[in-house]
Every structure is written in C-alpha cells, then in structure tokens.
Amino acid sequence: MTSTKYDPRVLKAPHPVPGAPDNWKRFLSFNTDAKVIGIQYIGLSLFFLLVGGLLAMVMRGELITPPADLVDPSVYNGLYTMHGTVMLFLFLFPVLNGFNNLLIPTMIGAPDMAFPKLNAAAFWLVPVFAVVLLSSFFIPGGPASSGWWSYPPVSIQNPLGHLINGEFLWILAVAISGVSSIMGAINFVTTIIRMRAPGMGFFKMPVFVWTAWAAQTLQLIGLPALTGGAIMLLFDLSFGTSFFRPEGGGDPVLYQHFFWFYSHPAVYVMVLPVFGIFSEVITVYSRKPLFGYKFVALASFIITFLGLIVWVHHMFYTGTPQWMRNLVMITTMLIAVPTGVKVFAWLGTLWGAKIRLTTPMLFVLGGLVNFIFGGITGVMLGTVPIDIHVGNTYFVVAHFHYIIFNTIGFGIFAGIYHWFPKFTGRMYYEGLGKIHFTLTFIGATLNWLPLHWAGLYGMPRRVASYDPEFALWNVIASIGAFMLGVASIPFILNIVSSWARGAKAPANPWRAIGLEWLLPSPPPAENFEDDIPTVISEPYGYGLGKPLVEDEEFYVRRSMEA
Amino acid sequence: MTSTNADLPLKHVPGHIKHDGHNLTGFIIFLCSESIIFLAFFVGYALLKITSPEWLPEGVEGLETRMPLINTVILVSSSFVAYFAEVYLHKKNLWGFRAMWLLTMAMGSYFVYGQYVEWSELAFSLSSGVFGGTFYLLTGFHGLHVITGILLMGLMLARSFSPNNYDKGEMGVTAVSLFWHFVDVIWIILYVLIYVWQRTS
Numbered sequence: 001m002t003s004t005k006y007d008p009r010v011l012k013a014p015h016p017v018p019g020a021p022d023n024w025k026r027f028l029s030f031n032t033d034a035k036v037i038g039i040q041y042i043g044l045s046l047f048f049l050l051v052g053g054l055l056a057m058v059m060r061g062e063l064i065t066p067p068a069d070l071v072d073p074s075v076y077n078g079l080y081t082m083h084g085t086v087m088l089f090l091f092l093f094p095v096l097n098g099f100n101n102l103l104i105p106t107m108i109g110a111p112d113m114a115f116p117k118l119n120a121a122a123f124w125l126v127p128v129f130a131v132v133l134l135s136s137f138f139i140p141g142g143p144a145s146s147g148w149w150s151y152p153p154v155s156i157q158n159p160l161g162h163l164i165n166g167e168f169l170w171i172l173a174v175a176i177s178g179v180s181s182i183m184g185a186i187n188f189v190t191t192i193i194r195m196r197a198p199g200m201g202f203f204k205m206p207v208f209v210w211t212a213w214a215a216q217t218l219q220l221i222g223l224p225a226l227t228g229g230a231i232m233l234l235f236d237l238s239f240g241t242s243f244f245r246p247e248g249g250g251d252p253v254l255y256q257h258f259f260w261f262y263s264h265p266a267v268y269v270m271v272l273p274v275f276g277i278f279s280e281v282i283t284v285y286s287r288k289p290l291f292g293y294k295f296v297a298l299a300s301f302i303i304t305f306l307g308l309i310v311w312v313h314h315m316f317y318t319g320t321p322q323w324m325r326n327l328v329m330i331t332t333m334l335i336a337v338p339t340g341v342k343v344f345a346w347l348g349t350l351w352g353a354k355i356r357l358t359t360p361m362l363f364v365l366g367g368l369v370n371f372i373f374g375g376i377t378g379v380m381l382g383t384v385p386i387d388i389h390v391g392n393t394y395f396v397v398a399h400f401h402y403i404i405f406n407t408i409g410f411g412i413f414a415g416i417y418h419w420f421p422k423f424t425g426r427m428y429y430e431g432l433g434k435i436h437f438t439l440t441f442i443g444a445t446l447n448w449l450p451l452h453w454a455g456l457y458g459m460p461r462r463v464a465s466y467d468p469e470f471a472l473w474n475v476i477a478s479i480g481a482f483m484l485g486v487a488s489i490p491f492i493l494n495i496v497s498s499w500a501r502g503a504k505a506p507a508n509p510w511r512a513i514g515l516e517w518l519l520p521s522p523p524p525a526e527n528f529e530d531d532i533p534t535v536i537s538e539p540y541g542y543g544l545g546k547p548l549v550e551d552e553e554f555y556v557r558r559s560m561e562a
Numbered sequence: 563m564t565s566t567n568a569d570l571p572l573k574h575v576p577g578h579i580k581h582d583g584h585n586l587t588g589f590i591i592f593l594c595s596e597s598i599i600f601l602a603f604f605v606g607y608a609l610l611k612i613t614s615p616e617w618l619p620e621g622v623e624g625l626e627t628r629m630p631l632i633n634t635v636i637l638v639s640s641s642f643v644a645y646f647a648e649v650y651l652h653k654k655n656l657w658g659f660r661a662m663w664l665l666t667m668a669m670g671s672y673f674v675y676g677q678y679v680e681w682s683e684l685a686f687s688l689s690s691g692v693f694g695g696t697f698y699l700l701t702g703f704h705g706l707h708v709i710t711g712i713l714l715m716g717l718m719l720a721r722s723f724s725p726n727n728y729d730k731g732e733m734g735v736t737a738v739s740l741f742w743h744f745v746d747v748i749w750i751i752l753y754v755l756i757y758v759w760q761r762t763s
C-alpha cells in the first residue's frame with residue numbers, strides 16, 4: 001500500500017493549473033470547479049466593494065458640511081439604501097461564499113462540492129441580481145429609498161404608481177439573492193456533512209469549517225423567514241394586499257419581526273466565517289495550537305442558536321412590550337459568552353507566542369481589537385435604556401461598522417492575503433500589503449470612531465443635513481472615508497501585479513498545518529484526486545511535532561513536485 | 563438503504579463521483595428550509611388574526627368548510643397511495659408503481675381542481691383586508707407546491723419508462739414522495755389554522 005504511494009509516476013502526474021493568469025478565461029465561464037467559483041465570487045464581490053464604496057464616498061462628501069448641498073436629500077435616501085444593500089448582498093455574502101468555495105473542499109479533503117452545477121448556478125445568480133438591483137438607478141422614481149430595512153409603511157409607498165419601481169426591483173433582487181444563498185447553503189452543509197476525508201471526525205475539522213457550517217445553518221433557518229416577509233411586502237406594494245397596512249387591518253411591526261428574524265442572524269452569517277479566518281491565521285503566525293479548540297468550535301453553534309432568539313433587540317423602540325424587551329436584553333447579553341470564549345481563545349493563543357507580523361496577521365490583530373470595541377458598543381445597544389436613548393443615531397452606525405467593516409472587512413482582507421499564494425500560485429507583495437493595512441486601519445478608525453460621539457450627542461442617521469454642532473465629527477469621518485478609498489489602490493495594485501508576475505508560490509509558504517497546505521499551489525482541479533489523505537490529528541498542531549495525516553511525507557513531496 | 567458514509571467512499575474513487583446519498587441529504591436540508599417559509603406565514607397569520615381589529619371583511623361570514631374537508635381527505639389519502647407506490651418500486655413491481663403513482667397524481671390534481679372551484683366561488687378577493695390577503699397567500703402558496711409536486715411526479719413517471727433506470731430503487735422517487743408528504747403536512751396545519759379556527763374573540 002505505502003510503496004505504491006511513492007510510485008514516481010504518481011508524483012509526476014501533470015496537473016492543470018486553475019487560477020493561473022494564462023488561463024483567466026475560465027473565470028468568465030460556467031465552470032463547476034469550486035476553486036474557480038470561489039475566485040469568481042471573490043473577484044466579483046471586490047468589484048462591488050468598490051461600487052458600494054463609491055456610493056459611500058458620495059454620502060460622506062455630502063456630510064462634510066451640515067446643509068444638504070452636494071446631493072438632493074431624496075437622492076441621499078437612495079444612496080444609503082443602495083450602499084447598504086450592495087455592501088451586504090453584493091459584497092459580503094458573495095465574498096464569504098467565495099471563501100467557502102475555496103476552503104471547505106480543500107480543508108476537508110473533498111474533490112469538489114457535493115453539487116458542483118448547483119454551485120455554479122448559485123454564483124451566476126449574483127450578476128443577475130446585481131443587474132436587477134443596480135438598474136433601479138435608471139428607472140423613473142430612482143432606486144429604493146427606504147433603507148436596507150425596507151420598513152413599511154415607507155417602503156410600500158408607490159408615488160408614481162408604476163408597477164416597476166425602485167422598491168419592486170429591490171425586493172426582486174433580494175429574493176434572487178436569497179435563492180442563490182439557499183442553493184449555496186444546501187451545498188456547503190451537504191459537503192461538510194458527507195464529504196470529509198477519512199478520519200476527519202467533526203472534532204478534527206478546522207475552525208473555519210465549523211464556523212462556515214454554523215453560519216450556513218443560520219442562512220437555512222433565517223432566509224426563508226425573510227423571503228416570507230418579502231413576498232408579503234411585494235404583495236402590499238404591488239397587488240393591493242394589506243398585510244402591513246394598518247388601514248386594512250395589517251401590522252407594520254410584523255414586517256420588522258420577519259426582517260430581523262433573518263437580519264440579526266445575518267450578521268452572524270457574516271461574522272462567523274471571519275471568526276474562522278481569525279482562528280486559522282492567528283495559529284499560523286503565532287505557531288501555537290489554538291487554545292481551547294473544541295470550545296471554539298462548539299461556540300460557533302451556540303452562537304447560531306442564541307443568534308436566533310435576539311432579533312427583537314432591533315425593535316426596542318418600536319412598540320415592543322416591556323417583558324419582551326427584558327427577555328431579549330438577557331439573551332442578547334448571553335451571546336457575549338460564546339463570543340467571549342472565542343476572543344479569549346485567540347488571546348490565549350497569542351499569549352507569549354512569537355508572532356510574525358505579516359499582512360494577514362496585521363489585519364487579524366487590527367480586526368480583533370476592533371471587534372472587542374464593537375462588541376462592547378453592541379452590549380451597550382443591547383441594554384434597553386441605552387438603546388432607547390441612542391437608537392437610530394450615528395452610535396448604531398458606528399457600532400455596526402466597527403463590526404461589519406473593521407472586523408469582518410479586516411478578516412476578509414486577511415483571508416485574501418493568507419490564501420492568495422495557495423489559490424493563485426503567486427506570492428503577494430508584503431510591502432504593498434502593509435501599506436494597505438496601515439491606510440485601512442487609520443482610515444477606518446478616523447471614519448467610525450468619531451461617529452460614536454456624534455451619535456451619543458444625538459445626531460440621527462439617514463438624514464442628508466445635520467446640526468452644525470456635529471460638524472467636527474463629520475469632517476474627521478469624511479477624511480477617514482476618503483482614506484479608505486485611497487487604501488484600495490495599493491490593494492488592487494498588489495492583487496493584480498502579483499497575480500500577473502509575482503514570485504511563484506511554494507505549496508506551503510507559511511509552514512501552515514491543514515489539508516489545503518498539503519496540496520500544490522494552486523491545487524489541481526480535483527484537489528487530492530483519488531488519493532485522499534487519512535486525517536489522524538486535531539488541527540493546529542503547531543509545535544507538537546505530530547503529523548496531521550497518515551503518510552504526511554508523501555503528500556508533502558507530491559505537493560512540491562506537482 | 564442509504565449508506566451511512568460520513569467518511570466512506572472518497573478514497574480511491576477518481577473524478578466527479580455521483581453521490582446519490584448526497585442528493586437526498588441536500589433535498590432534506592432544502593425541505594427543512596422551505597418549511598420555514600410556511601412557518602413564517604403561519605406565525606404571521608396567527609398574529610394578524612389575533613391582533614387585527616377587523617378580521618373579516620364586510621359581508622363575509624366566514625369560510626365554508628365541507629368542500630375543503632373533502633379536499634383534505636383526498637390529499638391526505640394520496641400520501642398513503644404515494645407510499646404504496648414506493649413499496650411497489652422497492653419490490654421491483656414497476657407497473658404497480660406506475661399505477662399508484664398515477665393515482666397519487668390524479669388525487670393531487672383533484673385537490674387543485676377543488677381549490678380552484680372554491681376560489682372562484684368566494685365573495686372576497688386578495689385585497690379584501692388582511693383576511694383576504696392571508697387566505698389567498700397561504701392557500702395559493704401551498705397550491706403552487708401541490709402543482710410542483712404533481713409536475714415532479716410526472717417527471718418521475720416518465721423516467722420509469724427508460725430501461726434500467728429504476729433497477730436499484732430511485733432516489734428521485736424517494737425525494738418526490740418526501741416532498742409530497744411535506745405538502746400534505748403543511749396542508750393539515752393550514753386547514754386547522756384557516757378553516758377550523760374561524761372564530762375570533
């Protein structure tokens with residue numbers, strides 16, 4: 001058995017090279033290889049990060065002075081609605097699905113996803129709903145303008161009376177996005193449950209796989225509720241029903257329940273995989289096993305469960321009865337426990353380690369600091385009396401941007417750098433990466449830290465003009481926003497130039513432990529093909545000297561010779 | 563039997579492998595997820611019904627329950643017929659399978675027809691307040707699922723005629739009949755919510 005494995009013919013097997021620049025046309029085709037789809041997702045979503053960022057910079061340009069002078073207030077309404085929607089549905093969800101596609105099969109040793117065609121179809125729905133969503137800029141009445149919440153009664157006004165209006169297209173786009181996400185979620189969960197390498201029990205899976213699983217479970221439970229709410233909203237908007245119209249006996253607050261039953265868990269759908277990325281990156285660059293691995297893994301599902309029973313904390317000030325507010329305040333505080341377990345596990349791993357400050361590690365450390373900060377403001381907002389005071393102010397905006405950009409965004413950048421050599425076969429430029437990190441960290445801090453004060457002093461969100469007393473905070477925030485715009489230049493430069501002519505990446509440039517690092521860079525189409533390793537150790541065995549898989553030497557040699 | 567293979571067949575199987583077991587796992591996950599849309603509608607319905615100050619639109623007394631009851635009985639029994647179709651398939655009795663399967667389809671079609679007759683005789687419309695909206699939304703969304711189920715069964719029936727297709731049992735049939743049972747259970751809940759629970763305080 002072992003002897004045939006060292007057969008030189010096996011070692012020399014020619015591998016097609018996905019991701020190589022000379023082969024770029026495959027990224028424009030209906031390809032069913034999860035690694036191609038992963039790069040498609042990430043590439044497309046980064047484009048939409050630029051689109052969403054551009055919308056944001058117009059908004060920050062408007063807010064640099066107190067009166068509404070740069071854009072008309074009604075245009076401003078459309079801008080923030082589309083900014084939020086683009087960032088969530090066209091940047092964050094797709095980019096994380098990109099990571100799922102790249103990492104889940106390679107980390108568990110599967111040749112591909114369970115349903116490769118469904119996977120490709122799910123990806124190609126993204127450009128479809130992008131077109132539906134963005135085309136609303138060009139129709140009479142402009143895009144949806146009721147915020148990413150789309151709360152009735154505002155969202156079901158249709159002043160022009162057209163059937164095709166901004167809100168209609170918005171609901172349609174969100175529905176298509178939901179279908180795509182469900183297709184993805186079914187695929188990811190099935191793959192994780194059924195296609196793990198021999199020997200890979202649940203407690204031998206990397207944390208990223210755990211978190212992706214927990215997150216996709218939330219998608220499967222939460223998204224249908226949003227879909228139900230969206231169908232009813234569409235009927236109210238276009239077909240004269242009155243589910244959410246008080247004048248016909250309906251209840252607008254019911255929509256808020258539908259919306260937040262999904263959209264609170266949605267924030268965990270986004271943050272959980274980033275917790276996974278944190279766990280992978282921190283262990284590699286501090287070269288220590290993950291402190292409390294099993295607890296970190298399990299905490300993911302505790303977060304999933306608790307995440308499903310806290311949505312009402314977004315409705316503290318919309319007529320929720322006091323007993324429910326108290327209950328939800330308690331469950332909201334409880335989420336801090338599994339989340340805290342993870343944070344302490346990372347800190348415990350970092351404690352006394354020899355840390356390599358590479359670009360991905362810098363992004364993770366920056367993201368971790370920001371997450372602790374955003375978690376604290378989250379707990380503040382989860383406290384009923386504080387929330388009633390600062391709800392719907394810039395304090396909320398500051399809180400969730402600390403999570404959504406300063407934590408999740410940072411984690412995504414870290415992931416892109418960390419796995420860039422693996423999936424493109426090229427090394428990125430460390431210097432440019434560090435410039436990107438520095439600009440991003442300073443820009444993000446300038447952008448969102450001051451807004452906490454603006455919010456605490458009472459500046460309402462979603463308004464184009466404001467009282468001059470808030471001017472200072474807003475000027476600083478706008479400078480930060482433009483800095484973030486500038487920060488995208490070294491990033492794009494880095495990605496494009498290193499992919500085109502960066503140094504060839506070895507199979508395992510970071511000396512990382514994990515199945516994906518036992519593959520050549522970039523991995524062949526079917527990953528381990530017909531020779532899938534048998535896993536024998538827990539992940540993250542840094543410094544323990546134990547092999548991860550049986551016959552590790554063979555896989556290492558094969559990955560280097562491909 | 564579905565294989566119990568968390569970590570079974572991957573080793574030394576080259577290329578894209580067709581995993582029947584995966585398909586069923588994926589389909590069951592889909593059904594669980596789909597059931598939550600209905601759950602959302604049911605909860606919404608119940609909340610609206612309890613809290614709405616004016617539930618029934620003017621001139622509407624309530625819903626007639628006799629016809630829908632007959633419909634319910636037919637739909638629920640069709641689930642058993644579908645089960646027998648599966649049993650025949652396992653016994654490799656293809657004609658038995660086809661007969662039972664066709665009967666299931668006929669019963670499902672009758673249900674849709676009955677629903678159509680009921681709809682066309684109602685004195686209220688989609689826009690008659692929350693009552694009309696929820697009624698048509700719930701029954702219509704469920705009806706769409708019934709129609710989908712019938713179409714899928716037709717597909718499976720057609721496939722049974724290509725030779726050797728169903729030699730080792732057929733995952734598609736298992737999945738479609740699961741779907742059919744699902745549609746059935748949803749209807750029972752719906753019937754209780756809409757037709758049985760008519761009185762409001």
Ligand code: HEM
Pocket residue numbers: 266267268270271313314332333335336339374375376377378379380381382383387390391392396399400403404408
């Ligand atoms: C760590 C524990 C967290 C707690 C206790 C918490 C608590 C809260 C509360 C109470 C609100 C409502 C504020 C209001 O509308 O007045 C809120 C808003 C928000 N949070 Fe968090 N949060 C936490 C973590 C997160 C995470 C991890 C994310 C994202 C991944 C996130 C994203 C958001 C978003 C997007 C909003 C604003 C939604 C909106 O009003 O448009 N939060 N948070």
Ligand SMILES: [Cu+2]
Pocket residue numbers: 263264267310311313314
């Ligand atoms: Cu929340």
